[in-house]
Amino acid sequence: MKRPAALTGVLALVLALSACARMPTDGPVTEVQTSTVSAPRAPFDFDPKPPQPGESASEIVAHFLEAMKARPITTSVARQFLSEEAQRDWRPDDAIVTYGEIGDPVGGDITVQVPMATINEYDDRGAWQRSRDAVSLQLGLTSEDGQWRISEVPDALVVPESWFEDSYRRASLYLFDPTTSILVPEPVYIPEGDQVASSLVPGLLPSEGTDPRIERTYFPEGFTSAFSVPITSAGIAKVALDGDPAAVDETTSQLMLTQLIWTLRQEPRIRAVELTIGDRELGLPGGATQVDLDVGSAYDPTGAQSTGDVFGLVDGRLVRGTVASLLATTGPMGVERLGVRSIGVNLEGTRVAGISGDGSSVIVAPVDDDGPAEQVVSGASDLLAPAWDFADRMWLVDRAGGRARVLVVNGAQARAVQVPGVSGRDVEQLLVSRDGSRLVAVVSGKDGDRVVAGRVLHDERGRVLGATRARTLAYEPDASGQVRDITWRTPTAVSVLSDINEDLSQVRTVSVDGAPGEIVTSGSGRVRGAFRSLVGSPVEGAEVYAVAGEDVIDLTAPSRQLGALPSGLTSLTYVG
Structure with missing residues (x-):
């Protein structure tokens, strides 16, 4: 079971500081081209130094924070700054805390505080939780074999915002709506590079932070994912889960595969997915275990049957097509002026809702078919477009x-x-x-x-x-x-x-x-x-x-x- 996404361990040790200076947010505005797409900045490798003999408590804290900026991303060196007990207990994968500015460590030998400004907190999936203006990171220290080591540390990766922007990318986890009718994407931040697939799969496992009134996952409770998701030279992502294969029936396996396909298709190297639970390979009806990326298109979160046409009103009559070629529609709103000022069209492009000129009522009519225009709302004050x-x-x-x-x-x-x-x-x-x-x-x-x-x-x-x-x-x-x-x-x-x-x-x-x-x-x-x-x-x-x-x-x-x-x-x- 995944840990709650409430950042409990972090918030217990991160205390607000009113004395911290707020970072400036104003500056010169630079004009950019309207078609610009920013290219990702390539981060440089960084191999931090482990603890050195004789370092003070403040130096141990400063160098511990420096070690968390390792590239490729690893906490193996940072862990060496912790006491033996803290090394066993520390779980930096539980959360990410980013800061815009950091002050010098202050305090005595037992407790050291680090002032930070412009804080953002992310949960164990990489989903953003909240921002804070200023905090103080509090760490406890102890002496082991005559050397200072950190004994109390939040279960989080604590890194600069600039490092996070260079090292992580935006992606989505795909869960189902409560009715299992459509996929619901959840934005998360995951490490760049070869860890994309391996970082995404654990986010599909059940989490206490998921509200079943918003979304649900079909990955069963108690399942865990392998540490990595290898991708073959042919582009096959091999996903292995530990759990009871008998807990997954055919319907559940198809929904799990749909979530996997939509989530892993964000990795350009992947061409198909193989899912294994224990010693059982899951696949499509008919036995195919390599599942192509077009599976699950019926659950497209933008609407599987949605039309790409644009719609508008010309002199009060409904038109549709492209911006360069808008043609009259044949339904009631295209043939007659019904006095509507704004419209909204359903995803299939078959029904249109129009707001009356005074904003008090709504008329719904077929776009192109014969049929009546019906008033469904009346007595309003000032309705916005549907x-x-x-x-x-x-x-x-x-x-x-x-x-x-x-x-x-x-x-x-x-x-x-x-x-x-x-x-x-x-x-x-x-x-x-x-x-x-x-x-x-x-x-x-x-x-x-x-x-x-x-x-x-x-x-x-x-x-x-x-x-x-x-x-x-x-x-x-x-x-x-x-x-x-x-x-x-x-x-x-x-x-x-x-x-x-x-x-x-x-x-x-x-x-x-x-x-x-x-x-x-x-x-x-x-x-x-x-x-x-x-x-x-x-x-x-x-x-x-x-x-x-x-x-x-x-x-x-x-x-x-x-x-x-x-x-x-x-x-x-x-x-x-």
Whole structure:
């Protein structure tokens, strides 16, 4: 069983220090090209020195922290700075703590404190947990054979943020939603290099930090993974688990393989996966034990049946197609002007929801088929554009004069969902992930706009139970404090559009888990023009557009000439 992801051991020894100086967060802004993708920095090998005879307590602590920066990543030298008992008990794989700045060790010989600023904490899977401004790392020491050694140490790897950025990469663990209908990606950070597959597999094992109302894994309780996942020259990843093979029936084995395939396909060297439990090889029906990477496509978190078309309104009528070729639809909203001001389309592209011109009601109609346009919500105050998830649920926000209500519509039934940090606030925009597990919103306040995200809670039948408290994402608006628009870029990241001045806009991409730092993708950075909306999709390779009236650019290919949008085009959007 994996240890809880609450960082208990770390937090017991890491104490807040009000005297620590906060690191500066302001600096000059440099313009970047709109199609830039940052290349990973190649870390240099570092072989730290072990303890030297006669080192003081403070020197032992300083050199212990230095030893944790070893490359390739290893804690074998760092462990030599510990007492014999601490060496046996220390579990640095339980958590990661990163710091932006570190002070000199202070204190006596028995207890030494190290002031640190700009702290981020990650659990044993590499999932970000929280940030702190300033802490003090407290370590206990003892004397062994006349030499100082550390006897009390947190169960964590404690390293500089810059080292972490160079040594770890962003990835996802793929779990199932509570209904086992779709995969839910969870962002984590894993070591670069040959350890990618070996670092990902343990994260699929059951963890006490997993909320069954959000996601579930089909890897049974009590199973453990081998220390490494070898990859053959043919690209076959060989995953070995210790556990009772009889505990895994055929259905469970197929779901385990689906999770493995989606998780390990992030390693470019892997072409197929073999899974062994004890002495039993698991495979596909029919006996094949080498499982290709296309298995499990029906559980795609972006929607297996989703269309790549964009949709919009031209003079109040629904159109669909590509940005360069938008064609009239044949359903009620394409044939008639029904007086809607914004739209949202379900993932299959078969049903469209339109918000009435006064924002008080919602009309749902077929996109291209004959059939009636039906009003499903009425009596609202000021509805934002709808969002849809994989279960064909529609999500709405009634702004209600700065006291927003979040609504979920299933069929013809609408009910309010309490989302702490969103409900009752001044909400300007709402996104829902296609897998139905996340809500992202722009919340306006006296200090400017914030981008927040929460998790949607479901039962095993798919009924929405509520949501977790929304946490503020790692995004700070520019001088205006205003967010113009947000859109999905991946299933776990959103792009945010804001103004720099009248001639420049800014596009930044951030993780929905709240982890620090900007995700640099094609289309991130400054964009020349006063753009007002983004049109994006979580599907890999989908174009992302910035729109201002009839002007449009493709952020993923800025040199591409698109021409002007049709006159009277509004509410341009992908499905979802």
